[in-house]
Amino acid sequence: MSPFSALSAFPSPVFWWGALTVMMSSCTWAAPTDEGWRIMTDKSLGNCWACHGLPGQQGLISNLGPPLAGAGARLSLQQLTQWVVDARQMNAQTLMPPFGVSTGLQRVSTQQSLLTPDQIQQVVNTLASWR
Secondary structure: OOOOHHHHHOOOHHHHHHHHHHHHHOOEEOOOOOHHHHHHHOOOOOOHHHOOOOOOEEOOOOOOOOOOOOHHHHOOHHHHHHHHHHHHHOOOOOOOOOOOOOOOOOOOOOOOOOOOHHHHHHHHHHHHHOO
16 A cells, blocks of 8 residues: 555645636626726736735635735835835745846846836825725
8 A cells, every 4th residue: 555545535736736726717896997907817918816915805815925915005106116126125034026137046037027117106006095
């Protein structure tokens, strides 16, 4: 008998990934209509809600990162911008990806940043409005 045979009683990683995807896709919120919100909730752009709770979000809410409600009251525009551009400059141990630079990253497919400066400004404006 293999020492790993007991693991066969548990669903496969594919099952768990599928279950997580279904739960996250069922998450809803009272969505603002500004461009920053759209970028933050777009899975191909910011995808902030994958790690952070967002104001008005209902259902499954991630707690990997801190909730973003009240971010504008806690941080200045300069701090918010730095967090979005490259959070590693604020906290070297952060798990948050840098959205404005690709320097220091390994195995990136392109050297362009994840978000443009205009998109970053839109996200910062939205964060700053959450007081």
